[in-house]
Amino acid sequence: MKKTVIILSALALIAVSCRVQKNTAVRDKGVKINGIVWSTCNVGSPGIFVSNPKDYGNFYTWEEAQTVCPQGWRLPTSDEQKSLIEAGSKWKTAPVNGRIFGSGRNSIFLPAAGYRTLNDKHGLAGEQGRYWSSSPDPSDYAWVLCIDDSSVSNKCNSYKNFGESVRCVRQENEEATPALLPAVLQTQETVSTQTAEARSKEISVLDGTVILEISEGTDFPCIGMHFGDKNLNRGFGTYMEIKKRGEFYIMYQWKGKEYANMNEGIEDVLKEHFISFYEGQKQEERGEEVWSAFVNEGGLQSFIDFVNEIIDDGFLNSPFNETYG
Numbered sequence: 001m002k003k004t005v006i007i008l009s010a011l012a013l014i015a016v017s018c019r020v021q022k023n024t025a026v027r028d029k030g031v032k033i034n035g036i037v038w039s040t041c042n043v044g045s046p047g048i049f050v051s052n053p054k055d056y057g058n059f060y061t062w063e064e065a066q067t068v069c070p071q072g073w074r075l076p077t078s079d080e081q082k083s084l085i086e087a088g089s090k091w092k093t094a095p096v097n098g099r100i101f102g103s104g105r106n107s108i109f110l111p112a113a114g115y116r117t118l119n120d121k122h123g124l125a126g127e128q129g130r131y132w133s134s135s136p137d138p139s140d141y142a143w144v145l146c147i148d149d150s151s152v153s154n155k156c157n158s159y160k161n162f163g164e165s166v167r168c169v170r171q172e173n174e175e176a177t178p179a180l181l182p183a184v185l186q187t188q189e190t191v192s193t194q195t196a197e198a199r200s201k202e203i204s205v206l207d208g209t210v211i212l213e214i215s216e217g218t219d220f221p222c223i224g225m226h227f228g229d230k231n232l233n234r235g236f237g238t239y240m241e242i243k244k245r246g247e248f249y250i251m252y253q254w255k256g257k258e259y260a261n262m263n264e265g266i267e268d269v270l271k272e273h274f275i276s277f278y279e280g281q282k283q284e285e286r287g288e289e290v291w292s293a294f295v296n297e298g299g300l301q302s303f304i305d306f307v308n309e310i311i312d313d314g315f316l317n318s319p320f321n322e323t324y325g
Contacts (some may be wrong), residue, residue, distance in 0.1 A: 013084050025306060028040055028041055028049050028070075029170075030170065031102070031106055031107065031108050032106060033083075033084060033087050033101065033102045033106055033107075033108070033241070034084070034086065034087055035083075036080050036081045036083060036084070036169050036170075037169060037170045038076075038101075038108050038167065038168075038169050039069075039073060039108075039167060039168045039169070039251070040053055040108055040109075041055065041057070041059065042055065042056065042057030042058075042067060042110075042111070042113070042165050042166060042167055043057050043060070043068050043070075043165075043166040043168065043260045044057045044058055044234065044235065044238055045058065045234075045235075045280075046064075046067070046068040047068065047069075047070050047071070048070065048237065049070060049168075049237075050235075053108070053109040053111070054095055054096045054109065054111055055064065055111070055233060056111055056113035056114075056125070056165065056233055057113065057165060057166065058166075058234070059113075059115065059116040059122075059163030059164060059165065060132070060162050060164065061160060061162070061163060062132055062136075062142045062158070062160035062164075063160065063163075065132040065164070065166050066134070068166055069166065069168035070168070072073050072170060073168035073169065074134070074168060074169065074170065075132060075133060075134040075169075076133055076134065076145075076167070076168070076169040077133055077134050077135050078133040078134075078135035078137075078143040078145075078154050078155070079099070079135075079154075080133075080169055080286070081131070081133055081143075081145040082152035082154045083154075084101050084102075084145070084154075085101070085145075085152055085154055087101055087102045087103070087106075087298065088101070088102065088103065089101045089102075089147075089152055090150045090306075091150075094124065096111050096112050097111070097112040097127070098112045098124045098129060098147070099112075099129070099147045099152060100257050108167075110127070110129050110131065110145075110147060110165075110167060111129060111165075112124075112126055112127055112128055112129040112148065113125060113129050113130075113165045114126070114128060114129070114130075115128075115130045115162055115163060115164050115165075116162060116163025116164075117162060117163075118159075118161055118162065118196055120282070127145060127148060127149075127323055128147065128148045129145075129146065129147040129148075129165060130144045130145070130146050130147075130156065130158060130164045131144055131145040131146075131147075131164060131165050131166065131167050132144055132158075132164045132165070132166055133145065133154070136160075137157050139244065140159060140160055141157045141158060141159055141160060142157065142158060142160055143155060143156070143157055143159065143305075144156050144158045144164055152175075199215070199216045199306075199309070199310060200213065200214065200215035200216065200298065200305050201213070201214050201215075201254035201302070202214075203294075203299045203302050203303060204288075204299075205290070205293040205297045205299050206293045206297075207292065208230075208232075209227070209229065209230045209231050210227075210229050210230070210290050210293070210294070211227070211228050211230075212225060212226070212227050212294075212299065212303065213225070213227075214227045214303060214306055214307075217239065220243065221314070221315040222239045222240060222241045223239060223240040223242075223306075223307055223310065224237075224238075224239045225237065225238045225239065227277070229286070229290065231235065231286070232281060232283060232286070233279055234277075236273075236277050238273060240266075240269065240307075242262070242307070242315065242316060242324065243316055243317070243318070243319075244309060247260070248260065263304050263308075266303070266304055266307060267300060267304070267306060269304065270300070271291060272291065274287055274291050274294070275287055275291070278290070
């Protein structure tokens, strides 16, 4: 019996695949300073940059930080951080505290994001920024670039199990796959737009503190999703492919479940992804609150309506994207 298959995959895997309108997917090309190309934003979820230089991103232990830069990017060495310092810097207080390094177009902003302690406490936000290097010192410590309103140094050290920020680099002649940035959705209004190429919609709940932007893909048939929770200053990006293979729906990468109703399958996929995101942030209670609001405030139904509006025979009968599906 033929079946319908729905696929949900990490946005980090689709650098050129499920592009959408309204600039919801932006590529960080980096800025060259003293021969080193620096990303313009911190790392949020593993393999994904945040979308705005002022956003803190996530904190990682030193071991975790070795692998969280997007493809083609890596942690800077302590010497490379020193080279950044030598380009000059100045403290900036708006819209968030941090330091600008370099000058003119060849400059980047590092927010004073603070750090995460061993007992998961967030300290010194807005007062100090601490950025991992790849250079250890000694076995239980590693060098970090530390910034505040009066000083900057590449020779601060941090216990490797502390959580610090990550700003990635690549050499000028190194190849990089431009990493997608999940959109930070600032508007609190629910807006729907439509063009000849793609349609998109923003769904907000909990007084605009949680926003899900959904868009029709343009590189191949898919639904692009960018989620942001302003209370956590975190988000994620995913996409969904839906194919017509008969009367049934299989959540292809979600435990192989079968559904007689596509809408039930979409709901289950979204709920699983919400839960996974908030579990990763250690915010399970917040996740339950957000999902409940998403359902009760009509966000889920709005999402389902949008998907049903987008889907046509061409969408359902097209082959899966072999590279990312």
